Amino acid sequence: MSRRVLLRVLSILLILAVTGAASLYWLARRAEPVYSGTLALPGLTSPVRVGFGPHAVPTIAADTLRDLLFAQGYIVASERLWQMDTLRRLAGGRLAEVFGADALPADRFFRTVGLAHEARRTLESLDASDRDLLAAYAAGVNAYRDEARARLPLEYRIAGFAPAPWEPEDSLVIGGYMAWTQSFNLRAELTFLRLAARIGSARARELFPTDEGIPAPEVAPELVRYLSANRPSRMDLTEEPSLDAAFQLPARFGLPIPGAASNAWGVTGSRTATGAAMLANDPHLAPSMPGIWYELELIAPELHLSGVTLPGVPLVLIGHNEHLAWGFTSAIADTQDLFVERATPDGRVERAGSDPEPILSRIERIPVKDAEPVELAVRRTSHGVIVNGILGDATDSPMDLPGLDTADLLALRQNNDLPDLSFAAIHRLARSRTLSEAREASTGFRQVALNLMLAHRDGGIAWQVTGLLPKRGKGSGAFPSPGWLPEYAWRGFVPQRLNPAQTDPSGGALITANNRTIPADYPVAVSRAWMAPYRAQRIAELLAGSPPLTPASMADIQRDRASLQARLMQQSLRRIEMELRAVDARAWEIASDSLLDWNGVMDGDSPSAALFILLEPALFEALYGDELGEDLAALMEMAMVAYNPLQETLRSGQSSFWDDIRTPRVETPAEIWARAILAATADLKARSGVSGQAPLERIRTLTFPHAFDKLPVLGPWFSVGPIGVGGGTDTVDVMKATPLKPEQALFAPSMRMVATPADWTQTRGTLPLGQSGHRFSPYRTDQLDDWLAGDSHPWPWNGPVDGNVVGQLLLMPLD
Template structure:
């Protein structure tokens, strides 16, 4: 027996030693790709010495003799820290994910090939001005210089992910940067999905009830739309939920995540220090690392600092010495879906206003890892590419003998958005910035501006020119062969919404409705916010003058106007009614929940139970209201729709009819639905978090999910690469933390302000910014998540253009010199 024990002990000890050795070897090889920020390089393609000074937060400050060398160095720095992320963005835009991930991503690649955004990016290269092409080429040379160093010196294949997946890194091309802009446009556009959803819902509901569940922004005057079945005969109602890729690698986001952001500005007359103020927090899906990369560039036109996206040589949101610029999603309706009739006598033709016309057709081969290649046929019409019925569930709105095509401003083969962004960095005044915005095509954005003397607002991006006689006004798929439905070019830039030198001295946007103009100058019928703007207006009105700190306070505000408005409606007949129920009963739990909600101020604080109870209750209310009418299609509404619930409980246009369960004989009231929904919510929360209601925490459910899109799902590895943080805020707070919406964890925080910046032109170097994770994409780097805790706590780091401040506590200075 002792002999067996000894051998087992020896075996165990040997396994431990082997495990430790394996860990040591793994760490050695993986850490080889960690860059040394104090290393010097002699490189081809650079004309004069350049310094990359990384401050104590690892934000690179780049100093060079000319702009081309500065962009070269930015490409080098991006590649040092985010090479895997950059190559993944490029592969996604090219529709080549399946070469690495196999059959899992074939559907994603197929749709991206049909959009053809990479070839459109290549064609757009010639449309850029000379300075932009020079910058793109220099940036690409810088990226390739680091790739060359990786290949020459065995630097761990450039990133740990390349050990697990393909380590073949193609050279970076100028068009790759243009393709990433188009990829961003894809992630920020939702009107295609909205058109499909509205068409399907119109087949299930009468017009009055459709306006309840898909309401227009309050105040919008919209004439009744045609019935979709009469607009496109032959379609049949479908109760199947809309299908879209939920893969973390997919760039196709549901309409709930199509884009959101905040920005606000104050003129000198409304600033305590007498200088303009500007705040911005653009919202995108959370990843590890975050999509944003902080950087400072010393250009010939002056220093610029702010948020870049690895793969593009521009500061997208930031400031110079004289100008600050901020971005929010404009929600411009820049997509129209068309139903194209196929010639029954020749399926290679489709109907146009002038008769039958041949599709533009070509083949595309998708290479699939460990599987046979997939060949698809790409077809284009005058309106845009033909999309298969299997995507966006287009088959449910496309009658037999027809196909669907998409018109979209991002399909422009002469997209000068990059040139516009380059000119914006060189602008000194709001007038110059507005002029630079004219060349921007897609994705459409609201540009908030502040120079040393004033503030301005300008929507950038091309607006489609629609005929006033358009059958669906772009809100439903429409017949593509009717001339009035087709686009007639784009509207002049002067039609884009613009505000300069407002009398109030304050400008702001939370993706709210910006204009109230009739179709077709309307911008959009669908907007991204009806709630946050109310809280912002309240905060701005409380002060005669504002400071950097008051702008930060607004940026970090977690009070939910939605909760404050809806709770009194749904709980009006439940609060303080009846005798106290015995402890331990469902009735007592309900009474206790109502008691604490009655004393709550609507703050979505991570340490409180009230936000969790409220959100679970509202979800349950909405589900009970719509489940019997919509069946499985109710799963399409993954988030609380505050305007819908408000309409129902106020009985606007008879909307209280939603409270009656159509399958039951009694007529249920809205109060009964609210009570039953509260019991549903409390039962689910008790099962998840225990019976002690006071111990429930919103932050336990509302964790920010900065997950690695590839390694984040790998057992064991996910604990090292995913960054999870308890967070405050919610779907409708200024510090927005958009919840996942889908089970089993509907309240996870998956979408929000991964970058925050506040710029004060009374003292520009007192400006601050922060990103949600860290600068490095390497999980073994101490800069992988070093900014994350600051971001979670609502703290910032200095945003200074002072070179001495950057050098004072530099973590390293990289010097690049001509080979």
């Protein structure tokens, strides 16, 4: 080919590339919403005024509550329709309909769990007034969908489909999915079965401590005997459909995944500089592009709210009205039990003392793009849905449900006997005028157990655990129960008035950070597997040492990166100093130089923090790898959602796993520590190159994945990151990773808020990215720098802050 022809070809290709990029840019910008002017919309009954302030945060004011929620649906959809659409499809098991057979595992998973079925049942149970509000919100979403039919978000043009009409139950299925992400015990019970199959029930029990110094409850003796006689093997999935998609699709689509990490604390006026109460909240969720929350202010007669909403769900989930502020953290409550069902030859399940019980079944028909629909039989017993078909091997996803190769059926019992009324609870909470009204409103949260944290303008604060807590027969619920014995069945639910709660504590502060919030002998069973208490302990430590608190000092606590687990590790090393020196001088030198003189702060520029995050998985491997083998991954995954045996060993120095059973001699703790220190050091050197050292922010990164994250070219273009970050799994400023992938931050603050009830104009917050999901919007990532630095901006109250208006939009009824 001549040089002239080659240049001509290259020129043509360049022109095509530039033209294609320009076309994509034009299509993307065309889909963005307008922030000024007048729009006439069918479905409105009166004008709605929308003022966009800094960061394009809207204040929506309407003459009726129905028109307000219509406008909320319209405005939020104009920025987040793709996110809303993919989230309802994921939760409802409808991804394969538009993405094809690759999404079938996820659809099978959520059809089995039955979130869409529950949403339809809930809708029928709501009062007519609440159903009308959901319908108004849906009408607003559809008004945007219809108006933007020719200028849909760029993702729809790339994926090749258009959004279906929004239905009221779509908002409820999204709420149901968020409740599912706050339920954890199923995974723990499955992991226990997997580990018990390898090392026996007694040894496996040691790996599930309840909290500091509190061992796991006893395993049902009938189950111990049964497992001893019928020990299942670890699951072999070589001939089963891969479940990776089921476990990884939510994260791939930039959607929230199961995980627990949130902080909230309230202080009364006795602890503040102004004598007024304050509330801080930073719920921790998986990073995504766009982020999970959307900021707004809502104004209508008898309703005034400011805060963040979950796109797809009306009203405000975290925020405040004129009287009080509220936030949430996960209560880590055990509302799921696994029952081992012994099948009979004729396809029923055994029941001691009575005839076998038939297995009920319903057929789910799953549409698949470019293929025939797939039918799924969802089976259940009186103990719940059979989950065998949605189990699998560890995929280092927080959604993993470890499986077993067993002829027995595994039934999941959940607290979903009664329809959930979470939307009614949100509505009542939004209208609450007192702390007692707000606590009473929370009884509508039946299927999601949360810590509701409250602060009132009169100076009072309160804490209330929501959700229906099981009233069990025999057994603790921490481990699977023998389904064939009726004495282990649930006996209903604890009356919600008995759920743990507190108002105006004598110390002037209430703290929840996924920790054990009740005494070990509390009469109501909430959980047997809390998260580590380190974040709550650190918050209490900072509050106790602080001068009278201000909004700025509350925000400073949210930015704190001191690791109490690092302190425990240092204490554990000092306990064995003499032994470690004798066993391996080099390991001791590394520990002394890089760890023991370190202040334990997980700053991004800290090389010691980098070594620390690699030491955790090295200790898991050195301590448990010989006995657990490939099942170690399942235990390490559990470290994300519960106080784990390594943490208890760091605290106490005690473990029955110190010895390496692969060698003829009995190893000491110092020898295991030496192995781990040397392995972590080698790992750090491999990751950091010639220097052998690197700061934490070069080892651990944070990415906000878009739905197209895994696609070549498009992935980096739509996703945000990777970004080197500080913080740790147990620090107040959380940057949470699984020990299997210490380099990847899986959970981070999804928003931050400090609420000031005495003067709402002083309430501040921030999102990780921004308001918009549109690729080229200036409001897509405009809050990222502030979020990384721990800074924030005022939330609107009675309109955009300081009159700083991006635009004024008037929504008019269409005559």
